[in-house]
Amino acid sequence: MIDADRLPRALKPFASGQYRLLVGALAASLLSAGAWLVAAVWQVVELGGSPIDLSFVAVGSSLGLVLAVLIGGVVADRVPQRRILIVVEIVRGIAFAVAAVLAGTGVIEVWHIAALSFVFGLADGFFYPAYSAWLPAILPAEQLLAANGVEGVLRPAVMQAAGPAVASALIAIQAPWLAFAVVAVLQGVAVVVLALMRTTAVRRDLEGLDTHPVRQAFIDLRDGFSYLLKTRWLFATLVFSIVLVFLIMGPIEVLLPFAVKDQTGGGAGAFALALAAFGLGGAVGSLAVASRPLPRRYLTLMILAWGVGCVPLAIIGFTSWLWVMVIALFIVGVLFDGAQVVWGTLLQRRVPPSMLGRVSSLDFFVSLALMPISMAVAGPVGEAIGLAPAFLIAGLVPPVLAIVTLAVAKLGADELAHPLDSAPPDPTIVTGAEAAAGFQAPADEPHPPVEDR
Template structure:
């Protein structure tokens, strides 16, 4: 039997195939929600401000539980966490779909449910990230992150929005929300099929005490690791500032740029998201099929910086196709370094800290996400779409240059090459990288 391509080798493992299935269904549900909620708000008579409130509530929920999610991921079997998350998502989104179908849904209730969804989602990523290295070998982590880098854009920006757009156009936003709930339920089935896995952290020698004190100790240990690890701290600070300027316009204002500047609707929105996903998928396949770059920190930050620049297109053009091209470029340049970043965390962060560090990555880099989403709509209504998109595209260039010039990342990335180990060797890991 011919050997599988490098990017597909983790799929040989049945446990990982089940986890990958659960991830794919979760991302598909997120893609369905992304478009369905926009047109649900529009159907309810809302505009950019109302969509900002809904998106901001979800983002705030994610941030609130991200830290707790990391502690739980290092203390509780991750399968239980993932099952609980998908149960809440299926029930809450199903309730929204039902209320929408009978005409009983309002924007305030949608904001509340979006917050509940965010609280659940904040627990998902740390548990998933902490479970992956327990299911595959170290030399397969790049391939795993490459597969994830394909799955996310294809389903999150491609298939999910396309299916939601078709359901909205043919039936109603309620139908797209119902499809989202069903997809979450299917993800729950996949999670329940996962084998039980022991924690990768030995808690037997831990000092006994009040659970709150134990949680506090865990958080302090995670924060200390981040603060004393320069490559991690610099990257997270850069990502936080970039997200503050970019995520709100990308998530909230792009559909209104399509509506106001091109006269488009759900179909045009789906097309831009599809291009974004296609760019991300192609870039992720390329990165996961090649050797990791020697200057991986420099490459990551440079690509994330360059990814912001095409955002100016949404504020300057009045036709759809340049927006589609911009979406493709943004998707590719955002997704490619994400493959490197996931592999970097899994190889250089000690396994016992991985859940907490992942949640801190999630928390710190997304701490400004609710602010960005909540401000995008109101600010655009005051100054207009064009200035907001110009700021989103150009100001992050300054942040990226500062991170590269002042962060002094070169010596660290040269001292800790990610491709230094051969398959089967121990991964590069250090308790502290100053």
């Protein structure tokens, strides 16, 4: 038994055995996803693909995510999240295995990669809401910032650094098919680890819901949208996010590989290094935030970090030096992922637990709604105006957008009115041993109202 009181703030969640298993499964899954990022891109390149072809592949993933994430949130608020994650990892493992067979036999085409990316997007649409809704059922509220910081370290360090590095090495040894095969095995590891965990109860009273499941799903979605529209801090942040994603995701996902290839002369290794820099920066930023108390001005610092964090992107389109790209992406990673840790904790602390899955899914849906369009237009725009102007727009517009969002939505006043460092515990939140034992809040104990708390 690990004593949480003797651990540093950022490591306190590891006192929970359930959390340690969850982190192990998450790490295996993220490593697979990171390896896919490089292996899929270089499979397209080996097939003679263009930026437009890569846009086609990237759109498949983001489109699948957007289509699935809303129903994924509804399911996460009704079905034990452990079961959802196990199914998701099985589906992803099968998809990786299919990619390995197609590539290994030499019959793979760009449309195959796009179709598999679509499947991965669908899987992610169920994964993210389930994970976000499950975490507060495993850990106490005061450890959520640290847990989100751990995820913030794992996601860039494993998915954006270790995964691409592993894929790059496997591609150098053989070909992309070997990377696909290895990550299929890693998905099997994630399934085994999740199977060792205990199922926790859904933190919602479902006994009074006797409506037809299909109709109830639409009612659940309506309630989630109603909460989003009535909650100013949530609505303003998501409006900011949807524009931000449109501006930057296309250049990062579609144009960056060609900037590395055409401007620096680098190959798969150089691209993996650029992603690794972004990942390392994200790990540093996440760890720094997780090691400190939640900032008092959490909304202001979060929005500014996202906006100002885009500025280094403006440099990428103008440099022929790989090390400059690496430094720029490192800075972007520090600010972006540090802010993301605050955002994940904010949702888990201020959103009623009975609808956290739906709100998490709406977060992904609304903020990523324009991602397919961003990726679809990035290739043609990059070819029409050049890489340099495209990255310049992605770097300089977001800071202005951040300042406007803070001023118009008056988020400074909201964060002062809702301090999270001294917020009383919510009596309907079930965590720790109670959740592991399957405890649910009593039906006669009202859930928090659907309004800004």
